[in-house]
Amino acid sequence: MSAGTVPEVSTWGAFVATLRRDLLVAFKRRNDLLNPIMFFLIVVTLFPLGVSPDPLELAGISAGVVWVSALLASMLSLDNLYRADYEDGSLEQLLLSPQPLFFLVLAKNIAHWLISGLPVVVLSPLLAYMLYLPEGAYWTLVLTLLIGTPVLSLFGSIGVALTVGLGSRGLILAVIVLPLTMPVLIIGAKAVTDVMFGLPVGSHFALLGAMLAVALSIAPLASAAALRISVN
Amino acid sequence: MWLWFSKLGSPRWFYELSGRWLPWLYGAMALLLLVGLTWALLFVPEDYQQGHTIRIMYIHVPVASISLACFPLMAIAGAITLVWKMKLADMVAKCVAPIGLWFTGLALATGAIWGEPIWGTWWAWDARLTSMLIQFFLFVGVIALRSAIESPDAAARACAVLAIVGAINVPIIKYSVEWWNTLHQPASRISMDAMSPNPPEIWVPLLIMISAVYLLFVISLLLRTRNEILVRERRSQWVTDLIARSQS
Numbered sequence: 167m168s169a170g171t172v173p174e175v176s177t178w179g180a181f182v183a184t185l186r187r188d189l190l191v192a193f194k195r196r197n198d199l200l201n202p203i204m205f206f207l208i209v210v211t212l213f214p215l216g217v218s219p220d221p222l223e224l225a226g227i228s229a230g231v232v233w234v235s236a237l238l239a240s241m242l243s244l245d246n247l248y249r250a251d252y253e254d255g256s257l258e259q260l261l262l263s264p265q266p267l268f269f270l271v272l273a274k275n276i277a278h279w280l281i282s283g284l285p286v287v288v289l290s291p292l293l294a295y296m297l298y299l300p301e302g303a304y305w306t307l308v309l310t311l312l313i314g315t316p317v318l319s320l321f322g323s324i325g326v327a328l329t330v331g332l333g334s335r336g337l338i339l340a341v342i343v344l345p346l347t348m349p350v351l352i353i354g355a356k357a358v359t360d361v362m363f364g365l366p367v368g369s370h371f372a373l374l375g376a377m378l379a380v381a382l383s384i385a386p387l388a389s390a391a392a393l394r395i396s397v398n
Numbered sequence: 399m400w401l402w403f404s405k406l407g408s409p410r411w412f413y414e415l416s417g418r419w420l421p422w423l424y425g426a427m428a429l430l431l432l433v434g435l436t437w438a439l440l441f442v443p444e445d446y447q448q449g450h451t452i453r454i455m456y457i458h459v460p461v462a463s464i465s466l467a468c469f470p471l472m473a474i475a476g477a478i479t480l481v482w483k484m485k486l487a488d489m490v491a492k493c494v495a496p497i498g499l500w501f502t503g504l505a506l507a508t509g510a511i512w513g514e515p516i517w518g519t520w521w522a523w524d525a526r527l528t529s530m531l532i533q534f535f536l537f538v539g540v541i542a543l544r545s546a547i548e549s550p551d552a553a554a555r556a557c558a559v560l561a562i563v564g565a566i567n568v569p570i571i572k573y574s575v576e577w578w579n580t581l582h583q584p585a586s587r588i589s590m591d592a593m594s595p596n597p598p599e600i601w602v603p604l605l606i607m608i609s610a611v612y613l614l615f616v617i618s619l620l621l622r623t624r625n626e627i628l629v630r631e632r633r634s635q636w637v638t639d640l641i642a643r644s645q646s
Contacts, residue, residue: 324563328543328556338542342560345535346567349574356578377570388563391480395555 180265181273188277191250202243202282203289209235210293221298228297229307229358233351235293236286236311240318241340243282247274247323248330248393257330261397267390275323275386276316283315299358306361310354313374320385321346327392350377409486409627410636416620423617430610437603454512456604460611462505462530468498469533472540473565476558486623488554489630491561492544493622497615499537506530525576532571536564550630 175183192199213231214224224231251257260270290311291304299307325343332338357370438456445452475491478484509527510520521527540560547553631637 324559328560329546331552332546334546338539338546341535341542342539345532345539345571346563348532349567349570352574352578373574380566384563384566388559392556392559395552395559398552 175265177265177269180263181269184260184270184273185277188274189280192246192277192281198243198246199281202239203285205242206235206239206286206289207293209238210297214297225298225300225362228294228299229303229362230355231297232290232293232299232307233311233314233355233358236283236290236315237318237344237347237351239286240282240315240322241343243278244319244322244326244339244343245336247278247326249326252330252397257393258397261394267393268386271323271327271386271389271393272382275319275389278323279316279319283319287311287315300362303358303361306367307358309371310357310374313371313378314350314354317350317374317377317381318347320381320389321350323389324385324392327389327396329396330393331396350374353377409489409631410634412486413624413627416624420617420620423613423620427610427613427617430606430613434603434606434610438607442600442603448516451512451515454508456607457611458505458508458512459604460608461501461508463608464611464615465498465501465505465530465533468494468501469536469561469565469568472498473561476561479554479558480562485630486627488558489623489626490619491554491557493619493626495537495540495544495557497618497622499534499541501615502530502534502537506534525578528578529572529575532575533568536568540564 210231213227217223217227248257251260261267263270287308290307294304294307322339322343325339325346328342329339353370353373357367357374360367360370434456439453442453442456444450472491472494475487475494478487479491506527509530513522514520540557543560544553544557547556628637628640
């Protein structure tokens with residue numbers, strides 16, 4: 167296959183192709199698709215068991231519980247992001263491609279969020295109901311998760327990219343990534359708690375949006391640099 | 399300028415230069431520590447509310463202020479490593495991480511010792527305490543990554559990326575944490591700034607102590623970096639000569 171016969175692919179084309187491929191691979195492996203969601207449900211279940219089944223107590227911590235569980239579920243699913251590609255060599259092909267790595271990484275991150283983040287967002291009202299979250303706070307919870315979970319995927323991607331070549335990854339990934347995600351957790355959970363107390367939350371959303379904007383523009387750059395370091 | 403820059407990249411040049419600096423730094427640190435500690439521990443007047451416990455400040459504040467400088471320093475050294483592939487910058491980045499971890503831990507520990515008599519608790523989820531704790535975790539992450547990657551070159555660049563990402567995050571963490579807590583307990587801020595009527599007899603010894611502990615930081619960073627240079631350059635001629643000379 168010489169360079170002359172390969173049809174020109176636009177950056178947008180490569181972006182869409184990467185996104186579609188990752189989604190396709192995920193849907194072929196149903197278990198990988200379900201595990202993060204099940205993990206999310208199980209972690210949330212642990213809190214009433216461990217803390218108290220009392221509705222008042224649960225209502226007070228419900229926002230934090232859902233947010234922390236979403237964070238952990240996102241962490242757990244991160245390992246799938248580059249590992250299989252690293253092992254079968256397709257990650258190297260990605261790095262060799264003439265397209266800017268920034269957009270390919272972004273496509274992979276978006277695919278990861280669609281697979282692991284979006285289901286959590288969709289399921290969150292059900293869990294909020296089971297944890298007695300006051301009714302007025304539902305929309306805030308869903309919206310903060312909708313803005314916040316992509317940031318988790320984007321930051322997490324940097325950690326996975328840095329550790330993809332290592333033998334044992336699980337714990338070091340958590341040690342690297344979790345401190346970076348703490349601001350998102352603080353603001354996201356705070357917004358929901360504030361709504362419960364009737365406080366205004368516009369500024370929380372502005373901050374979350376700003377974090378998403380910063381993460382979208384910087385994180386893929388760092389992930390791309392990290393991938394080039396790890397794969398060499 | 400460029401000559402100086404390329405010279406600075408040479409570990410040998412740095413080793414010899416820092417060897418000439420060290421005696422002066424030791425002397426200055428000893429002098430400042432002696433003056434600062436005697437003044438702070440014996441002659442500073444007791445605080446009208448806190449009594450003798452105010453003296454913990456003369457350790458706590460210098461240590462905390464230096465721990466805040468370590469992460470930016472590590473990120474800058476990391477950026478130099480990535481851009482110019484300067485070996486010395488990576489050695490500094492590697493050596494500053496455990497020192498930063500120690501100073502952050504010391505700041506937390508001295509803060510706890512100070513907090514127990516004054517606030518009545520060793521720990522509070524106060525904004526400053528929490529952001530220091532998160533900074534502690536960030537250092538742990540960088541050190542863990544460094545030890546996990548076997549190839550020194552890959553470890554250098556991976557840690558540089560992580561340090562830069564972390565340094566971008568440090569102010570975000572600081573502000574989000576501050577803002578997270580000030581909503582619920584604005585009172586704790588006042589207890590921290592309770593000594594705002596601040597006469598020179600309080601802050602001059604503090605300034606001396608800050609300079610002394612800064613020198614301690616510089617010295618430990620230099621010593622660590624010098625060891626790192628010797629380890630990494632152990633196969634080069636000048637290091638074997640150095641060892642031969644020290645053994646004869």
